Amino acid sequence: MKSYCTLLLLLCLSTPTFAAKKAVKKSAAPTVVEDANEIVKKADLKRGLGNISHSFKVTITNQDEKVEVYEVSFKDVNASLTNQTEPERSRGRKLLMKDYDIWLYTPNIKKPVRISLEQKLTGEVSNGDIARTNYAEDYDAKLVSVEKVGKNEFYKLELTAKNKKVTYGRIEYLVSKKDYAPTEATFFALSGKPLKKAEFSDFKNVQGVSRSTKMVISDYLQSSKKSTLVFSDHKEEKFSDSLFNKDRLEF
């Protein structure tokens, strides 16, 4: 009886996922086998504005319903500044990323402190999950297979870190063949150990393109431990170079 209930619950939970996949709008499907790195580039543009200067907001809800809000100034793939605005006790924390260097500023310490990319930002979210999200820049992609789920086809890609400085050693990435929408990713450490999984959803029209505005990151072994990232307020914006100077963090 217990296993029957579990099965029923699983079926109920999985229904919206398939329904969402069915709801994806049609677009020109690729007719030839594409370069894996090109697929990843196109999928990156379905998760953000790509490598153009812009700002956005990220609201992170952890499994205990605690909410954290960050405002991100993204100059290009090599320079971004994340400013925490909620909760009140964490307000004023800033995270600056330049190339593969990352600094944290807290009002308590009052000076920028060099930290590592793997350091957790909150819950299941690493610094790199917000500050360095263009996979095409950091990973070499290989097309493993094309998988069919229902009527939809998905590229199954394996992304390998171009160097040891990136957030993850390897990513298994599932991208819709129809419109390059990223569906899910599994992240591995450099040692090969699986770390966490991410699901991309809530595709909305952002700056004229349908993009994912929600990412749910869960621990690989304990799926109940999860963080939900909602991306909003994307705006094209020009920033002064000095905004991304670590010595400006204290001002």
Add this chain to the structure above:
Amino acid sequence: MKKQIILASFILAPSLQKASADTKVRGSITAKASQYSEELKEKYGQHHKAQLGQETKFTPSVNLVNQLRWEYSTLSSDITGVPPADKTDKEEFYLGENFLKYQSDSWVMQTGYQEVAWGEAFGLNYADIVNPKNMKETFYSRYSDSRIPIFMLNYKYFLENGSFQVLYSPEPKFSKMLPHEVFTKQYFGTTKITIKKEAEPGFFDENDVGAKLSQSLWGVDGSLYYFSYLDREPHYTLTSATLTSIALQEEHNRINTTGISLAKTLYDDFVLRSDLVYTQDKFINYRSGNSLLKVKSNLTNFLVSLDTPTYNKFSALFVFAVSRLDKAPDGIFREQVQNYSIAKLTYDIGDERSFDLSYTHEFNKDGHSLQGQLLWPINSSFEFSVGGEFYWGRATSSLSTFKNLSNVFFSLKNYFQIL
């Protein structure tokens, strides 16, 4: 008068900027209760703090920051046995950071009472020389809580991968020291000691100046700095003595500090930090027979630390530090060479909760300290922590000097925003 002007700006700023500008009023209240664990077992310490801050953005380039702080501490009477009626440090209401900021793309200028933090390393803040400190803040105090803001013109020009900073303070201040009994008991036993404090200099009576050049190149953060300032810590001159009592005059002389700090990420996930700080002409007291004398000495402080990445929710910090005086006559009130090592282990419980344990070893005189703390954010505005800090070792070690400050504590902090 200055305080009144600043208080007035605190009150008037929101009305000056009318409805168009952005004003935020926020603050925090901390209540900390502790119980001492050594000779003062029957004593219960209290240390409560509150801060109310206001930030007004007149234009994108111009900001005004005002802070009022309140502190209630029983430490002095706890340690010295001063009757409650004679307590001098029971309650204090003072100004925190109060400054006007103007910023452009290439430079920033802040004028007013502010904090400036230099150096890269943690554990022993040898390079944190600009602001005087409140020595009542112990190991688990926030760094900012221990700094006393001073009036400064703080100009920073941004270079491509760094900056050049110039500081000028026309009103140096002194650190708030621990009750002298903490230090003098081992040298003077039961002799009654009276200390006449030196008055802090008035505006433009003394001038502190300094500069820092900072650059990040090839994955290395480097900074070179110089500061000429009135020593934040006192030395003493004997003014009178009897068989049972002595009277001392507190003094602060001008010293010059030069330093270099570096931070580098190693093997992608380790972070190496180092501070080398050299101070010229620092007066240190020593006892010769029945006389209290002082010697001018140069002090070299060096610290290197390594942060490890998180492995199975554990991360660690290792520190090695050396502090060396070039002159140290017999009877000097500190060791000529002090060597310390610190190991700190942090366990990430999850949901921003953490437990950390830190052990410090003083090599030369076999001193020890152990600190542990459980940090437990309750919700978006409340933070709870419980822990303890213990100091012990040979009687002559600098860490055992703080033996009677060993305590277990409980603390609750609330952050709030009014507007």
